Amino acid sequence: MRRSRFAKAIESSSAAPERVSISQSLWFDLTSPERIEDEVVAEWRSAGLNHAPALLFATHLLLLFAYFGIHPAPWGTSAATTALIPAGLALLLDAVAIVGIWLRSRTEIAAHSVIRLLFGYLAISGALWLLFASLTAQSGEVALAFGLVGAGLAATGVVSVNSPPLAIANALVACGAAFMFADTFAGGARMAGFSILLVIYSIAGARTSIVIERRRQQLDNEARKATRFVDEFENSGQGWFWETNAEGTLSYVSQQLADDFQCQPSDLLGRQFTDLMSVDNEDREERKTLGFHLSARFPFSDVVVRAASDQDIHWSLSGNPIFDERGRFLGFRGIGTDLTEQRRSEQEITRLARFDSLTGLPNRAMMRQTLEEALKNAARRQKGCALFLIDLDRFKNVNDTLGHPVGDALLRQVAQRLTSVMGDHGQIGRLGGDEFKAVLPGTVDLGLLESLARTLIEQVSRPYMIEGHKVTIGASVGVAIGDPGRTGADALVRNADLALYAAKGDGRGKHKIYEPSMHSEASDRQVLENDLRQALDRDELWVAYQPVVHASTEQVCGFEALVRWNHPVRGPISPAKFIPLAEECGMIPKIGKFVLQAALKEAAAWPDHVRIAVNLSPIQFNDPGIAEMVGTLLKESGVRSQRLELELTEGVFLSEGALTDETFAKLKEVGVRLALDDFGTGYSSLGYLKKAPFDKIKIDQSFVRGAASKTNRNSAIIRAIVTLAETLGMDTTAEGVETHDDLNLIRELGCSQIQGYIFGKPMPGEDARALANLSVVEADGYQTSREPRQRLMRRAIAQIGHRKVEIRLRNISSGGALVDSDAAVAPGTSLTVDIVGVGPVVGEVRWAQKGKFGLEFAEQFDLSRLAPKKEQKNETSILRPWYVEQKVGT
Structure with missing residues (x-):
């Protein structure tokens, strides 16, 4: 007898099938499986009995039809009518079993429970059928009864042969029928023996079936694992599989390969595998190598080719030829790896x-x-x-x-x-x-x-x-x-x-x-930075105080604390020089804390109504702990928080955000006053005033100095700032007031406070202490501001009347000059003066005396034009190289 392919697969498998004992095969269908794998085997075996009730129902129905053929009207006799009762019950039981099997798919009845029910069903159905046959025999139809029993047992035997428990149930019914209807003991024994043989055959078949099914289940599990591994490998994007037939056409491709061509895998099946490769010159050698291996049926690995796609896609291919047991070539099977990302990564590494x-x-x-x-x-x-x-x-x-x-x-x-x-x-x-x-x-x-x-x-x-x-x-x-x-x-x-x-x-x-001079300047700056780092420890830094007075009463209302540096060798160093240096080298927080601490200590000795103003740099303001530090220093000094005024520039708004608003809120919680310094010199001060809780605006000195002059519009700007501040409920301080004319104008414009040299320069702490106790500070300064003047005499030529006259200019300012001239000239005369080495300047004679007159320039004169020209010795080779002066072709 030829063995099936499945049996050969079992024998050729590396894992030998597990043997099943007689006891195991006998009770396998009735007991609950101990292993998960056996649950699937039990389900498969029980599924083979799904049609058993239908077969028995059909058999019993046909036998009844045969019975009615012999007895067309069995209800004519009491014995025949009684015989139909168990037959009807058997048919009813068959119908119930059919419905139960149909409902089983909608329930979760275990396989062994189904076999138990079928065992009981066969036993009861067989007993009812024997009773039907027995009553038929009592009515005198022994041969018919024997035929009914034989046909019923045959159908039951066919149903039960696949399950030993059911075969046993059939054997029990058969033995009962044998001794009930057999003429001799030998006949009953033969029928019982045949039933026992059927049980033995069922046990042997169950043993083989369980072993085969277990092995099939094992192979299915391995196949599923292999499929999962393939799916996971393909889905990971690390590679894909391909397979061709003997003619070189594709019989399997992964989805990833199809994605490179923006199609489905089925669209690539049947195409030549080599058609998927590019024929560009740069990939010709690799494609030629791949073609040789395919035609020679040689294994190959890591052959790099370019895909025949619009996109720049590169693959690394490996493959092995497939042969059957007779050595016939079946095609190639292999894997591919997408090198596109790897190449892009290599290009990205190069780019980085x-x-x-x-x-x-x-x-x-x-x-x-x-x-x-x-x-x-x-x-x-x-x-x-x-x-x-x-x-x-x-x-x-x-x-x-x-x-x-x-x-x-x-x-x-x-x-x-x-x-x-x-x-x-x-x-x-x-x-x-x-x-x-x-x-x-x-x-x-x-x-x-x-x-x-x-x-x-x-x-x-x-x-x-x-x-x-x-x-x-x-x-x-x-x-x-x-x-x-x-x-x-x-x-x-x-x-x-x-x-x-x-x-x-x-x-x-x-x-x-x-x-070239920048070399020495850089060295000097580095030395100065090193000295600044030690200035605090050497007590070289100190704090000066400039008074701030009420515009109306001229009473001192506060001082601004200003840091000063007395270098032991260089002497006083301007803050304009060392403050930027401190910001650059990270010394500002340390210096700022020193100034604040010294200022509060000094302010503690002043009258309670005199405030102290301290500049706060953007670097300090952006320190999350600034509010806590200010609060701590206030407690240490005993100065009321309302007496401290922190002056901020627009630099604190350069990175507007939640942190800026949070810092403002924390400082206001401490109770200090906030002033916006250098107002009007930045980008959008109005936007800052709308958001920040300032108490004061400080008008920059660039608007204040010379504000009384009619040649500028500073007074209009100051008036606008004052009006804005009053509307917002803020004070105003005018910085840089030096002359009485500017002071009177500032008062007329309504500024709240005044700060400048007219009321005092920055002074040491002891002088500030004495000034703070005075009731009124007297203004001291020039009546008007004088423009810068060039006192060096300059020669010039002027057209006076009908002749050119040489004149000399003295006290030259941006608005005019004093002119020495032997020629008489009348006031109101317009002159064009050609200053030697400078050029022509137009002006009008305002007054005239013997030998001199005053000339007012028609336009503002740039005094820098009078500065002597610097020699371009060492800079020539750097700022204007020699080749710039060469002419083309020389």
């Missing part, structure tokens, strides 16, 4: 090595290479190269207050603006942090370089909107020009860095072109 990942600009290494190439090209073309070093002002403040994500977004926007400004003039790159570099090959024109630097600073300084925050920063630029063939990359970078250092030291937001 040359470009900044945040801004997309060339990085430090790339810019160094660009600079060296530009200098080499400059040497060949005899055309110079310029270098910009750009540093962002106040960027660290943005990072510290708003976080690095906002800082990163800001750097990206800055990069876009720098690239837009530079255009085709040069290459912009990022060195790291907030530092940028620009290489301008062939650009040496000073006018163009300065124009680019100014535009660059202007564009970078425009406000930014980032995640709902309004951010304002600035930029400083250092410029260096390299001579072709004479300047190396290191020297040019060093020179540009010194120029940048000078620009930042000059107040930031500026550009500087390198000069």
Whole structure:
């Protein structure tokens, strides 16, 4: 007998099938499975008996039809009528079993419970059928009864042969029928023996069936695992499978491969596998190698090819030929790996090595290479190269207050603006942090370089909107020009860095072109920075106090605390010089705390109505612990919080956000007063007044000095500020008042308070203490402010009457000059004076005496035009290289 393929598969399997004992096979269908795998086997075996009730129902129904054929009217006799009762019950039982089997799919009845029910069903159904046959025999139809029993047992035997428990139930019924209807003992024994043989056959079949089904279940589990592994591998994106037939056409492809061609796997089946590869020249050798292996039926691995797709897709293919047991070639089966992302990653690594990942600009290494190439090209073309070093002002403040994500977004926007400004003039790159570099090959024109630097600073300084925050920063630029063939990359970078250092030291937001003197200035600045770091420990810093008086009563209402530095060697150093240095080197928080502590200690000795004003830098303001520090120092000094006035500049708003509002709220909780210093010199002070809880506005001295002069509109500006402050319920302080004319005007305009040299310069603490106890401070100063004058006499030529006359100008100011002249001239005469070395100036004679007259200029005169020209000795080779003066073709 030929064995089935399934049996061969079992035998060829590496795992031998588990043997089943007679006892196990006998009771397997009736007991609850001990293993999960056996539950599936039991379900499969019980499913094979689903049609048993229907078969028995059909058999019993046919036998009844046969019975009625012999007895057309069995209800004519009492015995025949009685016999129909168990037959009807048997049919009814069959119908109930059929319905139960049909309902089983909707219930969760275990397989062994189904077999138990079927065992009882067969036993009862057999007993009813025997009773039917027995009553038929009693009516005299023994042969018919024997036939009914035999046919019923045969049908039951067919049903029960697949399950030993059911075979036993059938055997019991058969034995009862044998001894009930057999003529002899031998006949009954033969029938009983046949039933027992049927049980034995059922047990043997069950043993084989359970073993096969268990093995099939094992193979199914392994197949499912393999399928899951394949699915997981394909879905992971790490690779895909392919298979071809003997002709080389695809018989299986993964979804990932089909996705590369934007189609379904079924659309690729039947196509030649090699048709999926590109025929570009760059991939021809790899495709040729793959074609050789396919035609030669050789295994291959890691063959890189490009897909025949519109997209740039690369694969790594591996495959093995498939042969059957007779050695016939069936095709190839293999895997593929998508190398596209790997190649992109390699390209990205290369890009990251040359470009900044945040801004997309060339990085430090790339810019160094660009600079060296530009200098080499400059040497060949005899055309110079310029270098910009750009540093962002106040960027660290943005990072510290708003976080690095906002800082990163800001750097990206800055990069876009720098690239837009530079255009085709040069290459912009990022060195790291907030530092940028620009290489301008062939650009040496000073006018163009300065124009680019100014535009660059202007564009970078425009406000930014980032995640709902309004951010304002600035930029400083250092410029260096390299001579072709004479300047190396290191020297040019060093020179540009010194120029940048000078620009930042000059107040930031500026550009500087390198000069040789910057070397000594940088060294001096470094020494000064080192001295400043030790100034506090050496008690070199001290606090001066400038009085602030009421405009109406001239009574002292407060003092402004100003830090001063007496250097042991250099003497007094201007705050305009060391304050920016302190901000740069991180000394401001320490110095600010020192000033606040000293000022509060001094204010504790003043009358209670005299306030103390202390400047708070943006760096201090953005410190989350500033309010706590102020509160602690107030408690230590015993000064009422309302007597402390913190002066803030618009710099605290450069990174507007929740932290700024929170700091304002905390300071107001402490109880201090807040003043907006240098009002009107920034970008949008009105917006700040609307949001911040200021108590006072300080009008910048640039509006106050000379406000009484009719040549400017300062008085109108002051009047507008005062009106605005009164509307908002704020005080106003006019800074820089020095003359009585300006003082009277400030009073007329309604300023609340006045601060300036007319009431006192910054003074030591003991002098401030004495002044604070005075009832009134007397104003002391000039009546009017005099414009700066150039006292050096200058020669000039003037057309007086019909002749040219040589004259001499003295006390030259921006508005006019005193003129020495031998020629007589009448007041009201218009003259054009040609100053030697300066040029013509138009004016009108206001008064005239013998030998002299006063000339009022028609337009404001720039006194810087009178300054002597600087010699361009050492700077010539740097600021205007020698090759700029050469003519074309020389």
